[in-house]
Amino acid sequence: MKETQPVIDRSNCVINIRGLEKSFGDLDVLRGVDLDLYKGENLVVLGKSGTGKSVLIKIISGLLKPDTGTVNVLGQEVPKLKGRELDQLRLKIGFSFQNSALYDSMTIRKNLEFPLVRNRRDMTRGEVDRMVEVVLDAVGLSQTINQMPSELSGGQRKRIGIARTLILQPEIMLYDEPTAGLDPITCIDINNLINEVQSRFHTSSIIITHDLTCAKDVGDRVVMLLDGQFQRQGTFDEVFDTPDERVKLFHDYNFIN
C-alpha cells in the first residue's frame, strides 16, 4: 500500500489517447480505446492475457503503429514521430519489460550504463558511475553491480530492469506485467518499488497487469480492458462494484484462487 498520498495534477494530461484501434490480420485487438494519464498518477490497466494490454503500451512508446486513432504523449503525436524526434520522446518514457529484457552479454553495470552513455554523451565517467549507484540504490540491489543478469533471481532482474529505465530520469513509466511469474512476497516488493518510484522520481505510470493485488496496491486509478475497449474505470473498488459477470469472474478468480 502507498505510504504517502501521491500528488496528481489532474489539469496536466501527459498521455491522451482517443479512438485507438489496432488489429493483427483478422484479429481486432484494440477497438476504440480512449485513455488519459495525468501527471503523477499510477494508472493500472487490467485485463486477461491476450486482450491487447501490452500492445497498448507498445503503441504509446512507438514500438507499434496504430491502425487509427490519436496517441498524444507529452504533447507529441507518437505515430507521426520518426528518427531523432521519436528518440527524444523515448528518453522521457521508461519501459519496463515483462521479462526484464536485460542484455545477457553485459554485466549489471553495463546494462545500466547502456542508455546513459549512448544518450548523454556529455556526461563524465564519474557522473555515469554516480547515476548507476543512485538507481541501483533506489531498487536496493547495489551489491549486484558486477554480476551478470543470468546470476540474478526473477525479482532481482525485474528490479534491475526498472533501474535501467530510471537511469534516464523518465517522466512516464510503462510497466508491462511487473509481477508476472514472481512469488507473492517478491510481488509485494515490486509493488512497493513502483510506489516508491512514483513518489521519489515523480513519474506518471501505466501499469499493465492481471494481478489484482498489484492493481490494488499501486493503482491510483484502474481501467479494465475487455473486448478491446475500456469497460470499467475508477478506483479499484469502483471498478469491481458491478453486476457485470466478466468483471466479477476476473475478481473472484484472482482472489479465490
Added chain:
Amino acid sequence: MKFLNDDERPVRRRRAQVISRRFDRIFTELHNIASFIGRFFKEVFLPPYEFKEIIRQCFEIGVKSLPLISLTGFIIGIVFMNQSRPSLAEFGATSWLPSLVSLAIVRALAPLVTALIGAGRIGSMIGAELGSMKVTEQIEAMEVSATNPFKFLVVSRVLATTFMIPALMMYTMLVALLGAFLNVNANEGTSFTTYFTQVFDAITFLDIFSSVIKSALFGFTIGVVGCYKGYHSSKGTEGVGKAANSSVVTAMFLVFIEELLSLQVITALRYL
C-alpha cells in the same frame, strides 16, 4: 485433349495454390533480404558510428576463431600435401609440390575453408545471439532506450565479419602453407627458403588480391545472413534454434554459389 473430372479439379487447384503460396513466400523473403541489405548500406554511413562495438565484434569473430582456424588450416596443409604427393611422384615431379600446394591453398582452399568455418562458428553465433535477443525483447529494449538496434547490432556485426574473414583467410593461408612445409620437409627434405621461394614464385598478386576480395564477400554474406535470420526470428526458443541452423545452412549455400561465380570472374580477369 484430356478433360479433368470433378474429383481431379479441386486437387489441382489446391496444388496450384500451394505452389503459388510458396512462390509468394520466396519472393517476399527475397524482398525482405534486399530491404535488409539496403538498410545496412543506408545506416553504415550515417553517424553515430559504433566503433567500440565493431572492435568488440572483431575480437569475438576474429580472435576467438583463431584456435579453430589454426588447427584446420594446419591439418589441411599437411593432408593436401600428403594426398598430392603420389600423383606427382608418378611423373617424378615431387619438386613441384610447393607450387601446386601454394596455388591450391591461396586460390581456393584458404578462402573457402575460412568461409565455411566462419559460416559454422560465426554465422550460428550471430543467428543465435540476435535470435535470443529478439525473443527476449532485448532488441525492443534497445529501441525504447533511444538506441538504433539495427546500427548497434547488425551494422557492427556485418562490418566485423566483412573485415575479419579476409584477415582470418590470410592467417589460414599462412598456417596451411606452414603445415604443408612441415610435411614436404619431413618427406623430401626441402628447406624453408627453397619451399617458400617456390610458393611465392607460383602465385601472383591477383591470386592474393582476388582471395581477399572474395573473402570479404564471404564475410559480408555470413554477417548479413546471420543477422537477418536472428533479427527476424520468432516463436520463442524454437525460433532461436531455427535461426542459428538456418544461418549456417544458408550462408554455406551462398558461399559455394559465390565461390563458383567469383571463379568465373577471376578466371576471365586472369586471361585478360
